[in-house]
Amino acid sequence: MKDYILKIDSKTGKKCLETSHKGKKLLNFAILNKGTAFNDEERARLNLLGKLPIRVEIIEEQVSRVYSQLQRFENDLQKNIYLMSLLERNQTLFYRLIKDNLHEVLPIIYTPIVGSAVKEFSREFRAPRGLYVSYPDIDKIDEILANRTPYDVDIIVASDGQGVLGIGDQGIGGMDIPVAKLSVYTICGGIFPGLTLPVMLDVGTDNQELLDDPLYLGWRHKRVTGKQYDDFIDAFVESVKKNCPNAFLHWEDFGRDNAKRILDRHKDNLCSFNDDIQGTGVVAASAVITGCKVNNQALHDQKIVIFGGGTAGIGIADQICDIMIDSGISEKFARKCFWIIDRNGLIIEGGKDIPDIQASYVRELSDVSNWKLNNVENISLLDVITNLKPNILLGCSAVPGAFSELVVTKMCEGVDESVRPIIMPLSNPTERSEAVPEDLLNWSNGRALIATGSPFKPVEYGNSTCEIAQCNNLLSFPGIGLAASTVYPKKISKGMLVEACQALAKQAYPNITNMILPKIENPLEISKKVALAVANQAIKEGLAQDIKESSVEERINRKIWLPDYLPIKDI
Numbered sequence: 001m002k003d004y005i006l007k008i009d010s011k012t013g014k015k016c017l018e019t020s021h022k023g024k025k026l027l028n029f030a031i032l033n034k035g036t037a038f039n040d041e042e043r044a045r046l047n048l049l050g051k052l053p054i055r056v057e058i059i060e061e062q063v064s065r066v067y068s069q070l071q072r073f074e075n076d077l078q079k080n081i082y083l084m085s086l087l088e089r090n091q092t093l094f095y096r097l098i099k100d101n102l103h104e105v106l107p108i109i110y111t112p113i114v115g116s117a118v119k120e121f122s123r124e125f126r127a128p129r130g131l132y133v134s135y136p137d138i139d140k141i142d143e144i145l146a147n148r149t150p151y152d153v154d155i156i157v158a159s160d161g162q163g164v165l166g167i168g169d170q171g172i173g174g175m176d177i178p179v180a181k182l183s184v185y186t187i188c189g190g191i192f193p194g195l196t197l198p199v200m201l202d203v204g205t206d207n208q209e210l211l212d213d214p215l216y217l218g219w220r221h222k223r224v225t226g227k228q229y230d231d232f233i234d235a236f237v238e239s240v241k242k243n244c245p246n247a248f249l250h251w252e253d254f255g256r257d258n259a260k261r262i263l264d265r266h267k268d269n270l271c272s273f274n275d276d277i278q279g280t281g282v283v284a285a286s287a288v289i290t291g292c293k294v295n296n297q298a299l300h301d302q303k304i305v306i307f308g309g310g311t312a313g314i315g316i317a318d319q320i321c322d323i324m325i326d327s328g329i330s331e332k333f334a335r336k337c338f339w340i341i342d343r344n345g346l347i348i349e350g351g352k353d354i355p356d357i358q359a360s361y362v363r364e365l366s367d368v369s370n371w372k373l374n375n376v377e378n379i380s381l382l383d384v385i386t387n388l389k390p391n392i393l394l395g396c397s398a399v400p401g402a403f404s405e406l407v408v409t410k411m412c413e414g415v416d417e418s419v420r421p422i423i424m425p426l427s428n429p430t431e432r433s434e435a436v437p438e439d440l441l442n443w444s445n446g447r448a449l450i451a452t453g454s455p456f457k458p459v460e461y462g463n464s465t466c467e468i469a470q471c472n473n474l475l476s477f478p479g480i481g482l483a484a485s486t487v488y489p490k491k492i493s494k495g496m497l498v499e500a501c502q503a504l505a506k507q508a509y510p511n512i513t514n515m516i517l518p519k520i521e522n523p524l525e526i527s528k529k530v531a532l533a534v535a536n537q538a539i540k541e542g543l544a545q546d547i548k549e550s551s552v553e554e555r556i557n558r559k560i561w562l563p564d565y566l567p568i569k570d571i
Contacts, residue, residue: 022047106187109180145240148244163255169207248273254311275476279480284319339388348365394424395433426471479531
């Protein structure tokens, strides 16, 4: 029997929760619990008499209390732990606290502080969340998914913890990432948290420090690879299709060698999405689109340098290529717009250790035959900037300070004075950023159009205050997930992601603020516009499985959950 059912009135859009739980069990169920906000009628009907202090509070009063409690903690990791305990007690209150204090609290539960929480997962473990699917249980995945709470699932976020943020293999600690991502889906995309499921795919870890830690909670084994790994992922996908056929499956923080391969393997089997590849790609591509509009230049006329050829860097390149192709440019021409630099320098034919994901961006030797180079076997970022004279530079390397003063000044020298170079240090957390905005503005004499992966405060330059656009995936994946949970598409197509890019770019106001992405002030409104574009494209392509007479916009608005207590009715 289901623990609860979310009911939405088809005419009014009003929501309520139906459940058979009462008394202590109700109070212990985080999605149903209202704490001191249960009114007198509810307390009598739901067997809560005497289980709560006599005073009935409104949610605003509860928020004031928990916010005061939050301020007592001395550091952000302690605050993260407190907030996660609140999530386990009262989900509505947790989300209302974040909504009312977005800019202060969101970085504590999401980036950058979630990285610290991941590292401390086993030592700070207090209560399980979601599902843990471990390799030794490969024959029990159906049974594990049958134990899911909630029963009805719209969005699953799954990770194997291999490529967590900029800190690498964190094993089972990676579970904090799906939890954080789903929180963002709710805050920024209006997804009802009672329809979301975080999943940790525990296939071992190659992090020896974790394996040696007596408190480590994951499977103590080196990572499974090859056919064993693929068979495990395949078994998980098949179980999702069987048990949660309408769920949107979000892949998160997989290693470079697995992320794109898994996405390609399963993208047509079910509605799935990799945020590190596609979410990052959508946001970064949107910023590039806007920057080109500022410069009054066509996207396909750009020379684009990407420093870092991993999952994110290639994802961005692929997304920009798809936009060009959608506009009528050939794939061959589109890919020739990119110059990608990895750990061994420029990706060029004859280069060492070129993975499959980079294969379509390998430059020919003839492309650099006239270049002045110090080392032809390792063509550096400075070499590329000096010889190519690009007008767009993106960083996905996690190499702090890679965009040096010399690199930036050389780039600006090579760009016509009427053009503003687009420079985007996208690595996070903050300490891994390729450059800081203040330096970029100073070194470029205020010309640079900037977007960063981590949040930065506005910069005073000359007589003006320059706001810094944040290339944060929360601008993309919540809207895509909202679209998926509204029309239930068979898959996420390239056309749907192109429309997401365009919808996001339309919400930036660069001529007013220098922002080449929309401000993260009202992320839900941003997500609604992205969702509308994506859902309409799914319908246009014949991919939507839920076609109703009401307009898509109306259905999106009715789908959205806001953190206010819902009426509770008996089943």
